[in-house]
Amino acid sequence: MALKILVFGQLTEITQTSELEWETVEQVGALRQQLLQRFPEMAHISVAIAVNQTLADDQTAIPANGEIALLPPFSGG
């Protein structure tokens, strides 16, 4: 089963897309590690991760077919 990852803001400059397909992974912490491996530049940006439209912690479980969102902070006004 694949996960859908929605990417927001300047993170799309790193991923080069606003939507990623990802292999199933059990926990948010593990997903974060995998993302950093594929996109090392993400290490320099704070990223909030949501699972099925709810902000998650590293311990949060990711259900199969879950929808992930990667949200960076915006400062502009």
Add this chain to the structure above:
Amino acid sequence: MSRYHRQIILKELGQTGQNQLTHAKVLVVGAGGLGCPALLYLVAAGVGHIGIVDDDVVALSNLHRQVLYGPEDIGQPKATVARRVLSAQNPEIQLVAYPTRLTTANAWDIVAPYDMVLDGTDNFTTRYLLNDLCFLQQKPLIFGAISQFEGQVSVFNLPQNGITAANYRDIFPTPPAEGTVHNCAEAGVIGVLPGIVGSLQAAEVIKIITGIGRPLANAIMTYNLLTNNSLKLKIHPRAETIRLIPKDRAAFEQTNYQLLCGIPEKTLEIGGSELHQYLHRDDVQLIDIREPHETPDLTAFPHQRMTMNTLTESDFTRPTVIFICQSGKRSLSTAHEWSENLPDKQFLSVRGGVLAL
């Protein structure tokens, strides 16, 4: 016929809602891209008491999105101009201008008389400061922020049906490192985006005051102008968040939000090549703060020589002041010290000092 007739006939709002708006006190921090549209609609809706905080002046490059200002206002304080323009739009309400930067020294007393705060700022230093202050004073904070074609909107510190309210630190616990997040000046922005996001913030304020609808409490909404996609994400208050927020007024006033946002060290220091670039500008002054006996003399650049202990405010005649010393240590601490004392000027230090040039 009341000027508010068209909103009073909404049965959800009614005269009761209009009276609530009349008695409400809202502070808008930042009268820029987000603040201008938010202010226009809050004023027009008849929110009775509105404060406007902004220490900036109007610039030509603001006009494509900061719709309260015109070319004749360039160089004037935004808070003062906004107050004048908005008073003309609605003379029935009270408007107060605070043409000053919100700092830990003045923020507590500025915010205290208001019911809620609208965050229209453009930097993390003020955003985290406001978040913590509104948490401590338990005031709803209506958050809005933009990046290129996307926006974020949320309402913090507004308990819903007994559920504890989330705040910004429940999403982003600590500020990102300085320079890792784009701002409008670097990354660009289309004017209508803050127009939309600021209007959404104004709508949240009106909903909270009148108790209609479901404000974005414990949720953050993202909006993409290019795709018209929007997404609402739930936020849960985290137990750890409270430890990141100063515990009371005294602790808040001692917090250095600039430092937390990583502004010193990284940005106060410039290298030799940057020094060359700075000295091409005519708003920069270079001061060698070494003792008179220290050599080698600095001959490559026009500069003044004044020892660090004799410096006074009147020595800084230009907006940007660059200090240089032998190794870069004394000049960095001097730049920090003066940045604290005179936040309106930019103080920099040459990394490695004269020896590194």
